[in-house]
Amino acid sequence: MNLDRTQLLEAYRRMRRIRSFEERLSDLVTAGKMGGFMHLYLGEEAVAVGVCSHLSDQDIVTSTHRGHGHCIAKGVGIAEMMAELFGRATGICKGKGGSMHIADLDKGMLGANGIVGAGIPLATGAGLSAQLRGSGEVAVAFFGDGATNQGAFHESLNMAANWKLPVLYVVENNGFGEFTPTEFVIPVKDIAVRADSYAMKSLIADGMDFFDVFEKTGEALDHCRSGQGPVLLECKTYRFGGHFVGDPLVYRSKEEAEDWIQNRDPLDGFEQQCVEASLVDASDLRQIDLEVKEELDAAVEAAEAAPMPDPSELTADVYFEEGA
Amino acid sequence: MSRKLGFGAAINEAIQIAMQTDPTVILMGEDVAGGGKREGDDIDEMGGVLGTTRGLVKSFPDRVLDTPISEMGLMGTGVGAAATGLRPIVELMFMDFLGTSLDPLLNQAAKLRYMLGGKARIPLTVRTVSGAGMQAAAQHSQSLYWITAGIPGLKTVIPSNPADAKGLLLAAIRDDNPVVFCEPKLILRTSGEVPEGDYEVPIGKAQRIREGHDVSLIGFGGTVPVCQKAADKLAREDGIECDVIDLRSLQPLDEEAILGSLEKTGRLVVVDESTPRSSVASDVAALCVDQGFDFLEAPVKRVTAPHAPVPFSRTLEQTYIPSAERVIAAVREQA
Numbered sequence: 325m326n327l328d329r330t331q332l333l334e335a336y337r338r339m340r341r342i343r344s345f346e347e348r349l350s351d352l353v354t355a356g357k358m359g360g361f362m363h364l365y366l367g368e369e370a371v372a373v374g375v376c377s378h379l380s381d382q383d384i385v386t387s388t389h390r391g392h393g394h395c396i397a398k399g400v401g402i403a404e405m406m407a408e409l410f411g412r413a414t415g416i417c418k419g420k421g422g423s424m425h426i427a428d429l430d431k432g433m434l435g436a437n438g439i440v441g442a443g444i445p446l447a448t449g450a451g452l453s454a455q456l457r458g459s460g461e462v463a464v465a466f467f468g469d470g471a472t473n474q475g476a477f478h479e480s481l482n483m484a485a486n487w488k489l490p491v492l493y494v495v496e497n498n499g500f501g502e503f504t505p506t507e508f509v510i511p512v513k514d515i516a517v518r519a520d521s522y523a524m525k526s527l528i529a530d531g532m533d534f535f536d537v538f539e540k541t542g543e544a545l546d547h548c549r550s551g552q553g554p555v556l557l558e559c560k561t562y563r564f565g566g567h568f569v570g571d572p573l574v575y576r577s578k579e580e581a582e583d584w585i586q587n588r589d590p591l592d593g594f595e596q597q598c599v600e601a602s603l604v605d606a607s608d609l610r611q612i613d614l615e616v617k618e619e620l621d622a623a624v625e626a627a628e629a630a631p632m633p634d635p636s637e638l639t640a641d642v643y644f645e646e647g648a
Numbered sequence: 649m650s651r652k653l654g655f656g657a658a659i660n661e662a663i664q665i666a667m668q669t670d671p672t673v674i675l676m677g678e679d680v681a682g683g684g685k686r687e688g689d690d691i692d693e694m695g696g697v698l699g700t701t702r703g704l705v706k707s708f709p710d711r712v713l714d715t716p717i718s719e720m721g722l723m724g725t726g727v728g729a730a731a732t733g734l735r736p737i738v739e740l741m742f743m744d745f746l747g748t749s750l751d752p753l754l755n756q757a758a759k760l761r762y763m764l765g766g767k768a769r770i771p772l773t774v775r776t777v778s779g780a781g782m783q784a785a786a787q788h789s790q791s792l793y794w795i796t797a798g799i800p801g802l803k804t805v806i807p808s809n810p811a812d813a814k815g816l817l818l819a820a821i822r823d824d825n826p827v828v829f830c831e832p833k834l835i836l837r838t839s840g841e842v843p844e845g846d847y848e849v850p851i852g853k854a855q856r857i858r859e860g861h862d863v864s865l866i867g868f869g870g871t872v873p874v875c876q877k878a879a880d881k882l883a884r885e886d887g888i889e890c891d892v893i894d895l896r897s898l899q900p901l902d903e904e905a906i907l908g909s910l911e912k913t914g915r916l917v918v919v920d921e922s923t924p925r926s927s928v929a930s931d932v933a934a935l936c937v938d939q940g941f942d943f944l945e946a947p948v949k950r951v952t953a954p955h956a957p958v959p960f961s962r963t964l965e966q967t968y969i970p971s972a973e974r975v976i977a978a979v980r981e982q983a
Contacts, residue, residue, distance in 0.1 A: 384728075417763060429768055451728075456674065459733075476720050482716055486716070644769050
């Protein structure tokens with residue numbers, strides 16, 4: 325493992341940001357202060373951060389309806405994200421995207437996506453663009469287990485493998501597609517084997533373990549960047565919350581969820597491994613917890629005080645207009 | 649300088665120019681090279697199912713990409729490439745295949761810029777063969793531009809002659825918005841004078857192709873020659889002089905040109921190759937009633953295909969397509 329102390333602390337900070345951001349959203353939605361469909365990334369933090377720790381702002385990622393984690397991991401500012409989720413003019417998408425379309429191209433984040441699997445061909449196109457421009461960039465598609473049943477997944481993998489595109493396909497297998505257990509709708513145990521049909525390299529990572537995700541991503545990206553083509557990386561993870569805020573969670577047992585939450589928490593695991601190996605002190609992490617909390621308090625306060633979009637924004641940016 | 653070129657050749661020339669002048673332009677689709685990268689004295693390339701893109705892969709071997717028969721993947725990849733520095737031309741072999749490729753257009757290309765608060769540009773061109781006229785039957789013949797014209801964020805253009813095809817396609821490729829470019833089968837085998845060199849026909853501007861004061865005939869794509877034929881006959885037999893407008897662009901729609909013509913003539917017939925429900929014809933009729941009511945001296949007439957799939961039999965197909973006779977009948981009904 326080749327992460328120095330600063331990098332480890334940054335990785336923790338991003339995981340903590342995701343955790344605290346999502347918990348705050350859950351509170352805000354439940355309190356009726358925020359609208360829209362809200363799909364939280366709680367429990368899956370190690371996947372986004374483990375992968376994105378390898379990426380620069382020029383590397384493109386595409387995301388899912390559960391996209392806040394990928395945004396934060398990619399370095400998008402939480403103040404602008406919070407303003408977006410409050411539908412404010414100061415939001416990262418001027419209040420027009422919301423949770424399911426949150427994005428920041430300046431950070432290489434091409435967007436959360438409300439259509440399951442739709443980001444996969446977009447990342448494939450970004451990979452094609454990188455290859456033809458000779459930019460050395462990679463594209464990463466994050467998607468869930470459910471998306472691997474979409475045609476868009478299979479069509480994209482076939483094309484990318486055929487053209488040896490620099491694309492990393494990251495499937496976050498969290499055990500449920502919306503409310504349906506994955507094993508009810510996918511006949512293979514490891515989604516990674518779906519890469520075999522396309523003569524594509526695949527890897528499996530423990531999605532609750534930052535270090536495993538980080539290491540496997542490194543191996544995968546070496547493969548992509550050396551011109552050997554795409555990789556399918558399956559991260560086995562678990563959704564701590566429901567499909568969305570307000571999900572009654574009747575379709576899974578409390579024991580199962582509690583086991584994951586109590587024993588497999590990716591932040592706890594990260595802390596344990598780092599402290600045991602004397603890589604960082606627990607006090608450093610508590611300091612980060614505090615700073616993230618303050619950062620979030622400020623983000624919420626600023627967002628609530630920010631102006632709503634002007635009605636003239638309704639039809640702005642439908643089309644690109646020269647000189648506009 | 650100009651010379652006579654076929655519709656397909658004009659399109660081919662536009663792509664050639666676009667790729668020469670901009671290294672980010674790529675062409676991707678099913679069979680667009682079609683064997684062009686294979687060696688062998690007795691091997692030639694297809695250049696697409698109708699041969700429109702033949703020769704391009706020889707000039708631009710790295711930028712003309714045969715894709716698998718995966719319309720969803722192909723369209724989505726085009727959108728992703730457009731969002732990240734390329735200017736792709738995606739060929740959707742037949743417009744009916746919108747069915748297997750729609751999400752990347754409807755939910756991605758069209759909405760990305762808006763959803764991202766104006767940060768994205770999607771300079772994507774989708775070339776697609778539309779409409780009836782080749783006995784290609786129901787799944788290879790529908791005119792579906794009314795769908796793309798109705799999706800905010802997309803532009804839709806449809807040329808009626810080779811010169812416009814070349815200029816509109818160059819404008820479409822260079823536009824920073826996703827543009828759907830229809831190639832109507834009714835006129836795909838026609839030829840006409842095409843200027844040499846690099847020029848663009850502006851998107852969103854209709855063109856008056858015949859001046860008259862008695863009735864406005866609004867056509868686009870394959871119905872423009874139908875309108876011209878009807879106008880000739882009406883002038884000869886009835887002494888009715890038609891003002892014939894070629895819309896060229898369905899979104900944006902040149903409302904000024906339509907209303908300007910109506911103001912002059914007081915009568916309007918719109919001729920649309922597609923089915924009538926939610927059609928461009930209905931849209932134009934609504935515009936006339938909504939904003940041109942005071943100009944109207946007779947009801948607006950729509951000449952369209954029936955609300956039916958496109959039939960195979962030549963006789964039935966010819967009946968399906970709006971004819972000059974039906975346009976003439978509509979005009980005479982207004983008189």
